[in-house]
Amino acid sequence: MKKKIVAGNWKMNLSLLEALALVSEINFMVNDEVMHDVTVIIAPPFPYLQSIRQLTKDNPRIHTAAQNCYSETKGAFTGEVSAEMLKSLGTEYVIIGHSERRNYFKEDNHLLAKKVKIVLNVELIPIYCCGETLQERNANKHFEIIKIQLEEGLFYLSEKEFSNIVIAYEPVWAIGTGVTASPQQAQEMHQYIRSLIKGKYGNEIADNLSILYGGSCNSKNAKELFDNPDVDGGLIGGASLKSRDFTDIIKAI
Numbered sequence: 001m002k003k004k005i006v007a008g009n010w011k012m013n014l015s016l017l018e019a020l021a022l023v024s025e026i027n028f029m030v031n032d033e034v035m036h037d038v039t040v041i042i043a044p045p046f047p048y049l050q051s052i053r054q055l056t057k058d059n060p061r062i063h064t065a066a067q068n069c070y071s072e073t074k075g076a077f078t079g080e081v082s083a084e085m086l087k088s089l090g091t092e093y094v095i096i097g098h099s100e101r102r103n104y105f106k107e108d109n110h111l112l113a114k115k116v117k118i119v120l121n122v123e124l125i126p127i128y129c130c131g132e133t134l135q136e137r138n139a140n141k142h143f144e145i146i147k148i149q150l151e152e153g154l155f156y157l158s159e160k161e162f163s164n165i166v167i168a169y170e171p172v173w174a175i176g177t178g179v180t181a182s183p184q185q186a187q188e189m190h191q192y193i194r195s196l197i198k199g200k201y202g203n204e205i206a207d208n209l210s211i212l213y214g215g216s217c218n219s220k221n222a223k224e225l226f227d228n229p230d231v232d233g234g235l236i237g238g239a240s241l242k243s244r245d246f247t248d249i250i251k252a253i
């Protein structure tokens, strides 16, 4: 069965003290207020991963994710962080291919394919992001772009490997802009993504895959997005930095 997931991507925000305060509030609220079965993931900056894992490890609903990792296993790569290191901290998920990584750090599908493999090799779960720019959507190329991002980034995986990934559809024009994809636009693209996966890996794997929506998702619009049959949760940026907003989004699932 596909998991319902709400993941908070904190990006490069918060001091350590602010991060600890926020996660303590979320930890408390997720215990007390969220009655249904949802997987909550928190993706803080690297330096906070261990403390956040420590604070939440007794809460079975909360898991941690890294926002990135390097594409090699180890060695002389000053400043980089390996998947194995993340695993040793108790991290369970790694966001791969966020549009900010694709855009500012020029990460292309081929590099991301390597990262996905590295993450799977140490038995962590990649959350693979895909999404088109506004220019691409206006040129009616959005389906084509997503197809290429999936084919080049993921379609070399075996069936077994593919059963252990999560996909996030994040239209670049909606990220951090306050403009959200309409529920129809989100459903249309999620359904398309699932149909591509069906074609490549079959019905069972496609039906069990969680596909998250990301891009200005907040406590007001989450419900109508999550109500779509192919939207299995959200990857939340700005609204994950406030405990009340974030837990309201979790409750909307």
Ligand code: PGA
Pocket (backbone or CB within 6 Å): 009, 170, 174, 175, 176, 177, 178, 214, 215, 216, 217, 235, 236, 237, 238, 239
């Ligand atoms: P946003 O970011 O919710 O602030 O638009 C989403 C994301 O980048 O994952």
